[in-house]
Amino acid sequence: MTDIFQLDGANIPFEPGQTVMQAALTAGHYIPHLCYHPEFKPHGSCKVCTVKVNGRTAASCTMPAEAGLNVESNIEEMNGLRRTLVQMLFAEGNHFCPSCEKSGNCMLQALGYDLEVHTAGFRHLYPDRPLDASHKDILLDFNRCILCELCVRASAEVDGKDVFALSGRGITKHLIVNAESGLLKDTNIALTDKAMQVCPVGVILPKRVGFSIPIGKRRYDQRPVSAQALDDAPRQADASGSCDVCEGTP
Amino acid sequence: MNAPVKPKLRIATTSLAGCFGCHMSFLDIDERLLTLLDLIEFDRSPLTDIKHCGSCDIGIIEGGICNAENVHVLREFRKNCKTLIAIGACAVTGGLPAQRNHLDLGSCLTEVYLTEPGLAHGHIPNDPELPLPLDKVHPLHEVVKIDYFIPGCPPSGDAIWKFLTDLIAGKTPELGHGLIKYD
Numbered sequence: 001m002t003d004i005f006q007l008d009g010a011n012i013p014f015e016p017g018q019t020v021m022q023a024a025l026t027a028g029h030y031i032p033h034l035c036y037h038p039e040f041k042p043h044g045s046c047k048v049c050t051v052k053v054n055g056r057t058a059a060s061c062t063m064p065a066e067a068g069l070n071v072e073s074n075i076e077e078m079n080g081l082r083r084t085l086v087q088m089l090f091a092e093g094n095h096f097c098p099s100c101e102k103s104g105n106c107m108l109q110a111l112g113y114d115l116e117v118h119t120a121g122f123r124h125l126y127p128d129r130p131l132d133a134s135h136k137d138i139l140l141d142f143n144r145c146i147l148c149e150l151c152v153r154a155s156a157e158v159d160g161k162d163v164f165a166l167s168g169r170g171i172t173k174h175l176i177v178n179a180e181s182g183l184l185k186d187t188n189i190a191l192t193d194k195a196m197q198v199c200p201v202g203v204i205l206p207k208r209v210g211f212s213i214p215i216g217k218r219r220y221d222q223r224p225v226s227a228q229a230l231d232d233a234p235r236q237a238d239a240s241g242s243c244d245v246c247e248g249t250p
Numbered sequence: 251m252n253a254p255v256k257p258k259l260r261i262a263t264t265s266l267a268g269c270f271g272c273h274m275s276f277l278d279i280d281e282r283l284l285t286l287l288d289l290i291e292f293d294r295s296p297l298t299d300i301k302h303c304g305s306c307d308i309g310i311i312e313g314g315i316c317n318a319e320n321v322h323v324l325r326e327f328r329k330n331c332k333t334l335i336a337i338g339a340c341a342v343t344g345g346l347p348a349q350r351n352h353l354d355l356g357s358c359l360t361e362v363y364l365t366e367p368g369l370a371h372g373h374i375p376n377d378p379e380l381p382l383p384l385d386k387v388h389p390l391h392e393v394v395k396i397d398y399f400i401p402g403c404p405p406s407g408d409a410i411w412k413f414l415t416d417l418i419a420g421k422t423p424e425l426g427h428g429l430i431k432y433d
Contacts, residue, residue: 096349097432098339098403104433113430118399119342123392126344128352215433224427 005069007051014065021049021061024073030226031073032082032111034200035148036061040157043149046089048082048111083115091122092171094129094143095201101210102202104218108146109201110225132177134185138196139205145175150198158194163187175203259307259418262293262331266320267347267387268313270296271404272338276310278407289418306331308417314340315388316347319381328394333417336390337410339403339432348387355385398423402431 002013005020007029014023019042024031035046042061049060052072060073072078089095089108097103111117132140147166152175155163163184167176179186189195191206215221219228265273273296279286294303303309309331315321328334339345350358363372390396400413409429416423 090343094352095432096339096343096345098346099349100433109432112432113427116424116426116430118401118425118430119336119389119391119396121391124344124348124389126348126351126386221428 003065003067005065005067005071007071008074012065012071018065019061020051020053020058020063020065020069020071023065024060024071025230028230029073030229031060032079032114032226033061033229034107034111034146035150037150037153037198040150040153040198043153046085046146046148048085050081051078079115082111083117084121086112086115086117087119087121089146090117090120091124092127093145094126096143100141100144100202101205102144102199104213104215104221106202106220107200107225108144110220113220114224114226129174132184134183135187135189135207136185137191137207138184138189139207140175140177140184141203141205142175144201145203146201147173147175148200150200151175151195151204154198155189155193155195159189161188161193161195163189163193163195259290260293260305261290261295261308261310262303262306262327263295263297263310264303264312264323264327265296266311266313266323266341266390267316268338268340268345270312272312272341272402275402275404275407276337276410279411280407282411286414303327303330307333309334310337311335311341311390312338314344314347315384315390315393317381317383321384321393324390324394333397334390334394335398335400335413335417336396337400338405339401341390342399342401344387344389345403348389351386355383359383400425403433405429405431 004011004013006012007024010029012023012027012029021031021033021036025038031049031051033049035043036049044059044062047059050057051060053063054070060071086108090112095108097109100106103109129142131142149166152164152166155161162178165176165178166173168174176182177184177187196204196206263273277283292298293306294300303326309327311324311327311334315324336342340347344351359374363374398417400409402409406429409425409431412425412429413423
């Protein structure tokens with residue numbers, strides 16, 4: 001007999017060791033998320049996937065599934081908190097969508113659309129975050145970083161290169177490049193690396209291919225992120241470590 | 251007995267630190283503008299050339315706040331409009347003009363008017379008629395209370411139409427997939 005928990009009134013079967021998020025996605029139920037990626041160990045940092053478990057809030061990507069849990073996700077209380085989290089991310093960085101080549105393929109933007117975020121609401125911080133254009137093939141635009149650590153995890157766990165890391169604490173936390181110069185050109189990153197494919201926003205970009213997909217044909221122009229995340233679950237890398245559906249990056 | 255004629259809603263619009271692209275997009279509602287005109291009339295707007303905003307039901311503002319005059323106009327709108335709407339990326343987030351926010355204003359002016367080639371004998375404009383630029387560009391909600399936001403650069407005519415017709419019908423405006431855009 002398979003164990004079952006309740007998600008918004010639906011029965012969700014799960015295997016031992018699965019998290020609430022994994023079981024929900026496998027069963028075809030979407031829980032909004034940003035830093036979660038099916039191919040990587042959950043990070044639990046963005047908190048967008050927060051649900052109510054037996055009345056208490058928990059990150060569904062790290063919460064182990066247990067028989068009999070009562071999980072509430074698609075309720076106004078949770079969606080309101082998710083909206084606020086997304087608003088804070090927009091206010092904290094420089095997310096100027098009209099000039100971003102990831103626009104239309106960006107998970108943060110798509111999540112904003114899905115949650116009907118019309119404004120960041122908060123006072124914009126407008127931080128000063130210079131670009132790193134030192135690498136001949138790859139551009140880093142730190143303005144858009146949401147500190148999800150997917151590139152850190154991909155570079156360490158899949159590529160075995162440790163190109164990226166987070167440094168600092170609290171509001172000063174930021175993405176850094178693991179080289180003495182701090183510049184991407186002095187690392188061994190390659191266009192074929194997993195770290196190139198996982199950025200949910202527009203930080204890590206291959207040069208000379210921007211805006212190649214016309215408006216209207218980009219990933220999230222077609223269908224909202226809530227519909228597409230289910231197609232991806234469970235997303236698996238192929239033998240060469242690449243994942244076609246990873247946020248539309250070629 | 252004839253039913254009382256429902257008074258038309260009075261709408262004012264303006265562009266502050268914007269490019270008038272949102273106003274152009276507003277005109278993209280095309281012939282629906284005639285339907286709209288059965289329900290509303292325009293107060294201050296580039297469409298009427300009325301210079302100051304009177305008492306209005308709805309104010310629609312494109313563009314962020316980049317100089318002292320923008321602040322005065324925004325406050326005039328807030329004072330006179332029951333409902334104030336920020337339209338477009340610049341009004342909602344600061345947008346393109348706010349891309350100067352991480353730079354020092356003095357160095358911006360120096361580079362543009364004094365040190366860059368092409369303006370060898372230039373000087374930083376200082377006519378007293380010119381409104382003074384603000385140190386930083388701000389979205390509208392950082393200066394006055396904004397009731398609604400229509401994101402997009404610009405929002406499509408369809409998005410503006412959906413938003414306004416919802417609002418005029420007394421519903422909470424919703425955009426939904428395909429109409430809500432940040433770019």
